[in-house]
Amino acid sequence: MAEEQYDLVILGGGTAGYVAGIRASQLGKKVAIVENQLLGGTCLHKGCIPTKSLLKSAEVLHTVKTSSLYGIDTDEYSINYSKILDRKDEIVNQMYTGIEYLMQHNHIDIYNGTGRILGSSIFSPRPGTISVEYENGESELIPNDYVLIATGSQPADLPFLKFNHETIVSSTDLLKLKELPKSIVIVGGGVIGMEFASLLNDFGTDVTVIEAGESILPNENKSVVSNLKDHFAKRGIKIHENVLLSEDNIKINNESIEINNKELNVTADKLLLAVGRKPNTSDIGLNNTKIKLDSKGFIEVNENQQTAEQHIFAAGDCIGKLQLAHAGSKEGTAAVEFMFEDGSIPVDYNSIPRCIYTHPEIASIGMTLEEAKNADFKKARSFKVPFKAIGKAVIEDAEHHDGFCEIVVDQSTDSVLGMSMIGPHVTELINEVALLQFMNGSTLELGLTTHAHPSLSEVLMEAGLKASKRSVHA
Structure with a gap:
């Protein structure tokens, strides 16, 4: 048993967990985090940071390949993938060291073990005491006033297609590969699939994407998605939509994958399964509580991040909202402020940016025009500004991509409903x-705010002006 009771115990030291812990510490609370792997979670070690490091190297390589468009002739270049991986690891280690310092600086106790929620007992009238089990078989109990579940998620597989971590790989496996595959099939056209499609293509891998739904990136602006597909096609990335796979049309060999059905016939060295992520909610003691899960296993919470147990909260990937690191941070912070302050602001998911780090990049916030109309904004209208009207964008992009900014406005209030x-x-x-x-x-x-010239952000000023019928360049 821990020597004294904690105000808050957090299950999971990923982004949602450690940010929530810091906020609770700032409020003068005694905090413990239970983490069975490394602080920083998926984002730092298996997701955002290492992936974006690879994407940066891919971006540099793309610039080298197209340098003649900028007047720089490059006769020879080579990919040192080992050095690219070393750089990725150095970045991750640097960020990890920073998080460890933050935990010490904020006096947060770290328990390196597997945490589970215990039910009520003669020692506690309500569930919530945390049992921590260590690798050596020993265990410890941590009493507390509040619990925040921030156990994250992991790559999901399919009933007929399981990871073997050799030819059938996850995004985590790809980050560990010491050599680039010559060819890959990516099953799943979501954000993870698209980012890996982009970076692997830049590195010279032959990429085929298979999406079961009507379109890749189904939650994004349709014009944006169409634009990305055009760019990918020009780069040689093959995208097949409305393709349902089954065990019958997939052959797994020792060193390759074959997919054969009426829509396509493709053989590749690797198959990346990128069909979403599943929550880490099993074997954490939820059966000892009244906490409810939805049909996919995500924890159900109210607008204040509370579960069915009022003193137990949840945040991050395990609740299945946006599943973005910065969304998890916001959820964790909102939960802590509701616990320990008189008032808090619930998370507004329409105000959280969504970013896709492909080449070209995609970013959005709020609603598309279609979503706004479905939400009964009868005077919703969209206005589009092409990047080719922005001088700095033309300077930046010698390939003359036809990118754009589209703003969705409620004309009855002059408010911004969304941006893509x-x-x-x-x-x-x-x-x-x-x-x-x-x-x-x-x-x-937005339109009347003076923006520096030339700058890319002028596209936002022009969008604001266009919506107000005062556009200058668009």
Whole structure:
């Protein structure tokens, strides 16, 4: 038994967990985090950070390949993939060291073991005490006032297609590969699949994407998706939509994968299974509580991140909302502030940016025009500004991509309902729109804000002006 009771015990030291822990510490609370792997979770070790490191190397390589468009002739170049991996690992280690320092600086106790929620007993009238089991078989009990479940998620497989971590691989497996595959089939056209399709193509891998649904990236603006598909086609990335696979048309060999059905016939060295992520909610003691799970195993919470047990909260991938690191941070912070402060602001998912780090990049926030109309915004209208109208974008993009920014406006209130962009560095530009949303700004305010010239962000100013019928360049 821990020597003293904690105000908060957090199951999981990923982004949602450690950020929530820091916020609770800032409020003067005694906090413990239980983590059975490394602090930083999927984002730092198996997702956001290592993937974006590879994407940066792919971006540099793409620039080298197209350098003649900028007046720089490069006769020879080579890919040192070992060095690319070393750089990735150095970045991850640097960020990990930083998180360890933050835990010490904020006086957060770390228990390196597997945590489970215990039920009520003669020692506790309600469930919530955490049992920590260590690798050596020993265990320890941690009493607390509140629990935050932030156990994250892991790559999902299919009933007829399981990971063998050799030819059938997950995104985690790909990050560990010491050599690039010559060819790969990516099953799943979501964000993870598209980012790996982009970076592997830049590295010279032959890429085929298979999506069971009507379209890749089904939650994004249709014009944006169509634009990305055109770019991918020009780069040689093959995308097959509306293709349902089964055990009968997949042959797994020792060193390759064969897919044969009426729609396509393809053989590849590897198959990346990118069909989503499943929550880490089994074997954490939920059976000892009243906590409810949805049909996919995600924890059900209210707008304040509370579960059916009022003193137990949940945040991050395990609740199945946006499944983004920054969304998890927001959820964890909101949960802590509801626990320990008189008031808190529930998470507004329409104000959280969504970014896809392909080439070209995609970023969005809020609703598309179709979603706005379905939500009964009768005076919703969209306005589009092409990046070719923005001088800095033309300078940045010698390939003359036809990217654009599309703003969705409620004309009855002049408020921004959403924004979608595809083009250079839009994953940075979207944060200005997030601030606009947080401050409840209008399209006119966006348009009248002076933006530096030349800069990519002028596309946002032009979008605001266009919605206000005052556009200059678009």
